[in-house]
Amino acid sequence: MIWIGVLAVGLGSFAFRAAPLLLGAGFEVPERTQAILRHAGMGGIAALLVSNIVGIGSGNGFCTTASAVAAVAVGAVVAWRGGSMTLVVLTGGAVYVGLDLIVAALACSATP
């Protein structure tokens, strides 16, 4: 099933890439269609992001979800300010691990 999926997406993606170069000047994507395609694509990535955060939180409790949301928020700020993907991952990862350690320490001190 994965092979079929990869081949179908690979062929479709190649068609998107090749069509304008093969059809030349006759090919034009209206601006409104360009915007709709971009919004739809980013909507898919946003959905994947949300389902990943929900996945991290499921079974790990509210604190883990909150740490993940905080890490992604910090990463988004870094990206907004022009930081590279590596910097986004490093900063967000540090926030996530730091918050996890704080929560673990608080949980230990609260245990009688």
Add this chain to the structure above:
Amino acid sequence: MHTPTVNTSSLSRPTAGTAARREMASGARAMAPMMVSYLPFGLLLGTAAARCTDPWAAWSGTGLIYGGSSHLTLIEMLRTGSGLWAAVGAALLINARLLVYSSSLMPLWRSARLPIRLLAATVIIDPTWLVASRRAEHGGPTALQRVHFAGAATVLTVGWIAAVTAGMFLRPSGAATAVLGIALPLCLAAILVPHLRMPGGIVAILVAAAVALGTTTMPSGSSTMLAMASAAICGALTSGRSSR
């Protein structure tokens, strides 16, 4: 008196060769920092592919799909039990932006031979499009701009395949698993953020996130498709209103 004669054709050939080599190296240098920033995403995609029931089939998308977000969407949706065609549709919609990139690169490849155009088409993606667009701003012969593109595409292709392949063999444990778990949403956030600057981008992403959050109990394929449709409609409506 003997006047030395200069054979211009023998001089121009090495000069053209040197210029091409310089341009190739310049394209490679332009891509290198971008490739470094994509490394975590490549590694992560590799670890995601390794978790699939058929890891090498998932890995083959590295070259065949040649687009991290679309590739990751496909394998994550299939891994979490979405229908095949829902996953394919979502991944294709994410890659539909390539139509836009490819059309904007038409002036660069219009006059090239068919095999060259087809070869160039295989490596059109966000970073190569960006490098080609920046190079086009500086002008110069089309042939040299194409060589610049080739240098950039070579670095990206080699680096990307190496990163995904290395990710396939990563066996994270303990804290590394937690860090890798959060790396995926962070990579996705880094991809999403630039879209917030586009007219209607904020609304599109917020609506998609809300729809995805509200439909977590639905099969992941239908949830993603709903989120994409909502983002497209709301984003287009908002951008239409703001541009008036």
